[in-house]
Amino acid sequence: MQQKRRLQLKANTQYLQYAESRDSTGHRQRRRSPGATEASEESRTPDVGRNILHLRDRVYTVWKKAGNLRAYSPQVAAVRELDRHGLSSAILMEVLNQSNASQFPEAERIEVANEALLPFLAEVLRIENVKEYVAWEFVRHSRVCGVSIRIEEKTLTNSCFDCVERVAGLAAHAPFLIASHDAVHQAKISFFLRSVRDFMVTALSEASWLPSKQQERMTTRVYGMEFVLGVPARHNGTRQLNGYYDYLPPGTGSFARDYSDAVRAFWNWSLRRASDPFPLLSSVPNVLSANNTVYIPAVALVPPLFDYDDSEPKNYGFTGVAVIRAVAHSLGLTGLQPLPYPYDVETPAHFDDVDRCLRLNRSMRSYSSRLADVMAVGAALRALGERRKEHRSDGGDRLLFNSCLLMCTAQDPRRCDEPARQTGQFQDLFRCPRQSPITIASQCAVW
Structure with a gap:
């Protein structure tokens, strides 16, 4: 009852x-x-x-x-x-x-x-x-x-x-309704989503393991994708947002305090090995994309999850990772079968090479979306690298924290750092020595 x-x-x-x-x-x-x-x-x-x-x-x-x-x-x-x-x-x-x-x-x-x-x-x-x-x-x-x-x-x-x-x-939608009708905020959201789209196009063109026909098809789809802002994150998303507030202890009044309590509640829930991920921080594949449309929840576009003062690279850590993973799932770039275009005879061999490389990494074996995670976190690290070239504050800790917040669950407690380690930028950006236990000898050539 x-x-x-x-x-x-x-x-x-x-x-x-x-x-x-x-x-x-x-x-x-x-x-x-x-x-x-x-x-x-x-x-x-x-x-x-x-x-x-x-x-x-x-x-x-x-x-x-x-x-x-x-x-x-x-x-x-x-x-x-x-x-x-x-x-x-x-x-x-x-x-x-x-x-x-x-x-x-x-x-x-x-x-x-x-x-x-x-x-x-x-x-x-x-x-x-x-x-x-x-x-x-x-x-x-x-x-x-x-x-x-x-x-x-x-x-x-x-x-x-x-x-x-x-x-x-x-x-849950009121802050976004105000933010989305501010001209400056609108411009920053649009610019950020354009940068996400441009990254995906660049990543596809650099993916040597994809045949040229596949690259062309996927690039066309990415250019034609529609971003819908300020909606529930998934089926029954409204129920999940309401459930998020129901789960918090009484006495939480501000968004920042609610957010902080949500983080603590999430980690406590994970430590108890709950069967389901925290409602707001879902890592269920394909929760944001369907029919060439990416649905971005309102809560992912208001502070502190989306920073209007400093859009990169911190925004890549949560919203960027979520959007790119959704696009990757929509394209079929997950490391799962079946492939999006099984009639392309060249694709399976190239696809299997990358997937086999990811599977050889012990901690990546149980992933349900290995490739999509690596692509998404790789985009965040690329944004961080570009920021460092400009000699600006990088926000690297916040970036990884946001990506962990999005992807870690009780089922995959190490999920937030493993995809990052697969990217070529990780060791350089975080100055990890080669003998470090978290340094992978050879990353997989995702692009």
């Missing part, structure tokens, strides 16, 4: 600061008005703290009447279609467009809610004065929380109003 989901409602101090600032501005304007009266003073918005506590109690009441609904049926809709789901698209659009130079497209498809909770949300949005607060939570939720002097400390556990994470499910 599935455990009932608890509804946790905690005040978001970011919203409180905004509301208090707005109220104080209105108060100053009213005081400057020549016709201000005692009645107008009394008509000011009531104390924000008490008002939020009152709204919290109202939402709790609705939740109890709904019978503690479970949130396991994700639903995606265009912004302009939100009204039919009981959500106010006008309010959401207004708040979205407050911080964007360009208008947020109404055709944008976002994760709206879990289907089982739509009736609950519809009832919540009928509560007087709650709509603006919920809209703010949907869009502005940065999870930077603390104790507000306007609300009793006992009502806070260093967390936020959890309508988004545990009820509507939009929080």
Whole structure:
């Protein structure tokens, strides 16, 4: 029997600061008005703290009447279609467009809610004065929380109003929605993905073990691939993102703190030899690609997993490795059979040579995607090498940490360092002496 989901409602101090600032501005304007009266003073918005506590109690009441609904049926809709789901698209659009130079497209498809909770949300949005607060939570939720002097400390556990994470499910996408409609961020994401595409084309052209016909076919496919940003990482991806927050202990409020706790939880889970990898950090092959399309999850495009200030090489460690592995899987470059084009008689012999080399390395024998891993980590190390040529800070430790975070599981606890050791750049970049136990005598000629 599935455990009932608890509804946790905690005040978001970011919203409180905004509301208090707005109220104080209105108060100053009213005081400057020549016709201000005692009645107008009394008509000011009531104390924000008490008002939020009152709204919290109202939402709790609705939740109890709904019978503690479970949130396991994700639903995606265009912004302009939100009204039919009981959500106010006008309010959401207004708040979205407050911080964007360009208008947020109404055709944008976002994760709206879990289907089982739509009736609950519809009832919540009928509560007087709650709509603006919920809209703010949907869009502005940065999870930077603390104790507000306007609300009793006992009502806070260093967390936020959890309508988004545990009820509507939009929080995982909200930071990306803001970032993706910032012109500078858009340019950096586009530039990074172009560099990933260019690397794959270069790698294919240098892969001497691939026949020329195969190189041409694969290069054409890479050029034609579409990158879709800000979506769940895999089938049931929304459930996995929600499960990620459910797994964390209570009291985590900021994204950075959640991320840190996720890392610790992941390593603890691996040490216990759990049967499944951590939900957010999946290493299941082909989770991001299908039908010549690469689906990049929103969480992989917001800090700290994606750095908008320093796109290379750290971004290759997580997002870059994930994208290149997805492309490699889509092309069939995994070290697995069958090959993508079995009718090309020259390919199997070349393919087998590389795969045989990887299999001869003891720790690589159990890999389910040897070649794809080596190609992906090799791209990250190449980016690191280019950065060092420019005499800039390299972020090598962070790069390897991110790639480990992506690829290590309980089944393959050494998976993050083995692919790196297969690349020609590893020994030079990390200055490993030849007698080092982690230095491989001869790397496999992947390209």
